[in-house]
Amino acid sequence: GAGVSQSPSNKVTEKGKDVELRCDPISGHTALYWYRQSLGQGLEFLIYFQGNSAPDKSGLPSDRFSAERTGGSVSTLTIQRTQQEDSAVYLCASSQTSGTYNEQFFGPGTRLTVL
Amino acid sequence: GQSLEQPSEVTAVEGAIVQINCTYQTSGFYGLSWYQQHDGGAPTFLSYNALDGLEETGRFSSFLSRSDSYGYLLLQELQMKDSASYFCAVRAPGGGNKLTFGTGTQLKVEL
Numbered sequence: 673g674a675g676v677s678q679s680p681s682n683k684v685t686e687k688g689k690d691v692e693l694r695c696d697p698i699s700g701h702t703a704l705y706w707y708r709q710s711l712g713q714g715l716e717f718l719i720y721f722q723g724n725s726a727p728d729k730s731g732l733p734s735d736r737f738s739a740e741r742t743g744g745s746v747s748t749l750t751i752q753r754t755q756q757e758d759s760a761v762y763l764c765a766s767s768q769t770s771g772t773y774n775e776q777f778f779g780p781g782t783r784l785t786v787l
Numbered sequence: 788g789q790s791l792e793q794p795s796e797v798t799a800v801e802g803a804i805v806q807i808n809c810t811y812q813t814s815g816f817y818g819l820s821w822y823q824q825h826d827g828g829a830p831t832f833l834s835y836n837a838l839d840g841l842e843e844t845g846r847f848s849s850f851l852s853r854s855d856s857y858g859y860l861l862l863q864e865l866q867m868k869d870s871a872s873y874f875c876a877v878r879a880p881g882g883g884n885k886l887t888f889g890t891g892t893q894l895k896v897e898l
Contacts, residue, residue, distance in 0.1 A: 776886065
């Protein structure tokens with residue numbers, strides 16, 4: 673079966689522009705996560721969706737960042753008025769359920785470069 | 788909040804055994820995970836420990852001591868393809884399956 677997919681794979685934008693990053697989770701996975709990874713660094717949690725519950729937005733670094741998950745499937749991460757420090761790889765992951773541990777399956781990421 | 792410490796880099800020779808340590812500080816704890824990430828690739832799950840002791844999966848084993856807030860990943864019979872970054876991650880109460888990751892250990896396997 674298909675894994676987690678993300679688009680675009682690379683995005684170059686100018687400072688101040690808005691960008692949208694897309695994630696298609698594995699079919700049937702109820703939990704979806706967004707992480708950010710700067711060069712040579714660990715994964716920084718951004719936001720987490722679980723079923724129809726309100727998302728956990730505790731990792732979003734500023735109000736320029738927002739995310740939606742439509743129909744419990746596809747998710748879009750939006751960064752408004754991009755800054756150079758937003759340059760990173762944005763990783764999406766999905767897992768089957770929350771409550772008990774289920775491994776997270778990661779997509780290939782979107783490499784964002786803000787000029 | 789949570790914080791995790793790992794060595795930044797480890798080098799070992801093919802066929803050897805290497806241990807990657809992880810210490811953590813958390814407000815509550817459910818379990819410790821390990822993920823592998825090759826350069827330019829996506830992280831992939833290796834193991835999860837919720838209870839003290841050693842979990843073995845083929846050449847890889849993972850250990851947890853909750854009283855010491857410490858775990859390690861043990862890689863045996865190292866192969867060149869094991870060269871990658873290894874991340875420990877903590878799952879804590881109130882976060883569902885949300886993980887807090889360490890900064891990662893880059894493992895270099897040499898001939």
